[in-house]
Amino acid sequence: MEDNDRRMRVLFSHALHRVVAGAGAASTGVAAVAIVLAWVVVGVVAGFSEGWHTVLWSVCSAVTFLMVFLIQHTTDRQSRAVLLKLDELIRIHGEARDEVIAVETRSLAEQDRLEDQMTSQRHAGRDR
Numbered sequence: 001m002e003d004n005d006r007r008m009r010v011l012f013s014h015a016l017h018r019v020v021a022g023a024g025a026a027s028t029g030v031a032a033v034a035i036v037l038a039w040v041v042v043g044v045v046a047g048f049s050e051g052w053h054t055v056l057w058s059v060c061s062a063v064t065f066l067m068v069f070l071i072q073h074t075t076d077r078q079s080r081a082v083l084l085k086l087d088e089l090i091r092i093h094g095e096a097r098d099e100v101i102a103v104e105t106r107s108l109a110e111q112d113r114l115e116d117q118m119t120s121q122r123h124a125g126r127d128r
Contacts (some may be wrong), residue, residue, distance in 0.1 A: 016073050 037057070046052045083104060090096040103111060 013073070013077070016070060017077070019070065 043052050043056075061109070083102075087101045090101050100114060101116060
């Protein structure tokens with residue numbers, strides 16, 4: 001069962017990644033403008049009827065709802081990749097403190113404590 005869940009998550013993640021990669025293409029922007037223009041033409045022909053407005057708001061709401069999840073997924077994926085890279089750099093650097101690896105998973109109190117230590121070390125280094 002876990003293999004199926006993992007496989008579904010991986011397939012879903014790859015699909016979202018492809019959608020986001022395609023969303024930045026110039027052709028996607030041109031298509032979006034063409035759709036909006038076509039929608040306005042339909043509105044003019046239909047006299048901006050109540051049904052036209054209802055469909056417009058419904059489609060806009062659905063697209064916005066989906067985009068929130070798409071953007072959140074992409075942001076989480078990119079943040080995770082950056083954090084993994086930073087953790088690896090900390091791990092291989094001889095003078096770096098291992099306690100800052102995966103600091104984002106620690107409590108805010110621990111993060112504040114580490115920030116205070118780093119700030120005081122930085123100020124101590126300037127005084128020398």
